[in-house]
Amino acid sequence: MRPLRHVLLKIREMPMRYFVVLVYVVTAAIPSIGVADDERLVGEPTVSARGKGAFGLGLGWAYSKGNVFVYDASLGGPAQNQPIFKSSEGDVELRGGSAGIFVGYGDFTFMVDEWRGEGTAHTNEIGITGVFPTGGQSITAVNQGNREYVVRWLARPFSTSWFTPYAVVGKTQTGIDQRPSVGDTVIVQYRYSGPLAGLGAIVPFSRYAGLRVDGRLKFYDGQIRVASTRNPFTTYESDGSGRGKDWVLAAYASYPFTSDEPPSPSIGLQAGYKYSTLVGPPDGTLTRKTFFIMAILSFR
Numbered sequence: 001m002r003p004l005r006h007v008l009l010k011i012r013e014m015p016m017r018y019f020v021v022l023v024y025v026v027t028a029a030i031p032s033i034g035v036a037d038d039e040r041l042v043g044e045p046t047v048s049a050r051g052k053g054a055f056g057l058g059l060g061w062a063y064s065k066g067n068v069f070v071y072d073a074s075l076g077g078p079a080q081n082q083p084i085f086k087s088s089e090g091d092v093e094l095r096g097g098s099a100g101i102f103v104g105y106g107d108f109t110f111m112v113d114e115w116r117g118e119g120t121a122h123t124n125e126i127g128i129t130g131v132f133p134t135g136g137q138s139i140t141a142v143n144q145g146n147r148e149y150v151v152r153w154l155a156r157p158f159s160t161s162w163f164t165p166y167a168v169v170g171k172t173q174t175g176i177d178q179r180p181s182v183g184d185t186v187i188v189q190y191r192y193s194g195p196l197a198g199l200g201a202i203v204p205f206s207r208y209a210g211l212r213v214d215g216r217l218k219f220y221d222g223q224i225r226v227a228s229t230r231n232p233f234t235t236y237e238s239d240g241s242g243r244g245k246d247w248v249l250a251a252y253a254s255y256p257f258t259s260d261e262p263p264s265p266s267i268g269l270q271a272g273y274k275y276s277t278l279v280g281p282p283d284g285t286l287t288r289k290t291f292f293i294m295a296i297l298s299f300r
Contacts (some may be wrong), residue, residue, distance in 0.1 A: 038156070040204035041164055044212065045254050045268030045296040046111065047154065047202065048104040052300060055103040055263075057222045060270075060294025062115055064094040066287045068142060068178055070123045071188060071226045071236060074240070080126050084236035084282050090123035092122070092142050098294060107154040114291075123180060140180040147173045165202045172196045172218050174278060176286075189225045192278050194218060198246070208255060212272070214248040222280020242279030249273055254298070263299035270294050 048054040072087040074101040097118030103110055121140040150170035158165055176190040198216030203210070220243070226236035248254055250272025257265050271293040 040200060040207050040210070041159075042252050042300070043204055043207045043210060043267065044104050044202050044252055045270065045298045046104065046109055046152075048106055048109065049300060050156070051106055053103075053105045053263075054109075054298060054300045056101070056296055056298035058098075058100045058270075058294045058296035060098040060100075060292060062096065062098055062117065062290050062292035064117055064144075064288050064290040066092055066094075066289065067223070068092050068121050068123070068140070068176070068286070069188065070285055072089060084228060084234065088123070089284070090121040092119055092140075093122035094119040094142065094144055096144075098292065100296075102295070104152075107156055109154070110154045111150045111152065112148070113150070114145070116143075116145045118143045121178065140178050142176065142178045144174070144176045150196070151277065154202075164201045165199065165201045168196070168198045168200065168214075168216065170196050172220075189223075191223045191225075192220045192244070192279070192280055194220045194241075196246075200248075209251070209253045212248070212250045212252060212270075214246070214250075216246040216248075218244040218246065220244050220278065220280045223277070224281050224283055238281040238283050240281040242285075244277045244279045246274060246276045250292075254296075266298045266300070268296040268298060270296065 011107050038050055042049050042137045045056065045058075046054070067089050068091075070088045070090055072085055094117035096115060098113065098115040100111060100113040102112075119142055121142050122233060123140045148170060150168050152166050152168045155167065172192075172194060174190075174192040176188075178188045196216050196218045198214060200212065200214035203211040203213070219241070221241050222235070222239065224238040226233055250270050252268060252270045254266050254268035257267075272291075274288075274290040276288045276290070278288070
């Protein structure tokens with residue numbers, strides 16, 4: 001192997017015109033690499049091309065599994081002066097549709113997403129028969145709705161040949177209502193809302209497919225309200241704040257349609273898994289494990 005000093009001397013003796021040509025080739029190649037990567041990046045259905053706009057909408061479906069809280073509201077008889085309290089937890093399965101819209105220009109995109117699901121939880125509710133407290137297996141109806149408002153900054157200056165990072169900020173809202181079929185609890189209401197912030201990355205495999213990974217922190221203010229059928233003037237209230245989180249891994253695919261004049265349409269599909277936690281009141285943490293799929297119509 002030649003000594004490093006010898007190699008450096010050869011470079012130094014290189015004619016200036018060769019050096020200029022080498023610099024020109026390298027600097028000319030960098031923008032072309034960026035353009036090639038950007039062409040793959042816009043395969044993600046919600047990404048705008050450099051210096052151009054995009055908008056669209058999506059419709060989807062999701063299945064979610066998690067937990068709910070069970071409260072003892074057996075007021076009346078010998079338990080008339082007993083307070084309402086959390087007695088246990090139950091598992092819940094939810095299914096429902098989702099919708100979203102987005103509009104963006106260049107590196108910035110504003111998105112609104114909403115999901116509404118319903119299902120049942122099997123819980124043991126406490127009630128009163130005559131003057132004696134009794135328990136009963138309940139098919140508890142549960143309804144949940146989530147909504148998010150998000151601004152995403154696509155960090156193209158930090159792109160690599162493998163992925164492009166992004167940052168998101170916004171607001172999140174979640175509401176849950178549950179009503180047991182037996183026992184004395186009328187309804188349990190959960191309300192969580194607050195700002196969110198997170199980081200993610202788009203990993204394009206080609207112009208038509210890739211992956212998206214996303215992690216978000218959510219700074220919740222939470223409320224839980226419970227009412228009783230036996231004494232409507234007695235309620236249970238629990239408030240608190242906490243830090244929840246979302247983790248998302250999704251695959252996407254898209255196909256652009258040719259158009260003589262912009263905006264050019266494309267159809268896309270996203271499917272993935274999301275793990276989330278709802279934290280706030282001291283009653284505990286609600287978790288959700290969600291599988292989702294969404295079809296997206298984009299215009300660029």
